[in-house]
Amino acid sequence: MASTLREQQFAFARHLRDPDHHPKPAGIEERRMKVYRDLFFNSLQSQLASGFPVIRQTLDTGAWMKLVRDFYAGYRAQTPLFTEIAGEFVSYLQTRGDDPEWLAGLATKAGGDADLSDPEGDSISASDIAAWRAQGAWPGQPPPSQEEGDSQAVRGLGY
DSSP: OHHHHHHHHHHHHHHHHOTTTSOOOTTOOHHHHHHHHHHHHHHHHHHHHHHSHHHHHHSOHHHHHHHHHHHHHHOOOSOOOGGGHHHHHHHHHHHOSSSOHHHHHHHHHHTTOSOOBOTTSOBOOHHHHHHHHHHTOOTTSOOOOHHHHHHHHHHTTOO
């Protein structure tokens, strides 16, 4: 009995995290599963958006939702505590190789905190981040050559 319950729980969790690749467990109505899928994902997305508001404002909605969905589906947190999700998100971003350096750097600097400032103490806004993103550079890094800057701006996050 215990292994059956455990198997059901794992199937349920796999489907919630990645419904495109894991079928819903047998015997549960689709409309009920949708409630759970939406509730869990939206709760996580909301927590991350409030913890990383500059990143959320800098990315367009599609890129942000894909980033959160990829985190939810593919990253295995080292803690079960929801209050530590910001640290887990930072760890996740540090392991991704296909994002521009500014993304993990910003998340690390922010640490889930909305009050960001540069080394001179001036506030950093979403428009500052957008400008750095377009240039393909992060403060403290040498600016890319014109050719590199153009190609990095075009590639963006690859979403």
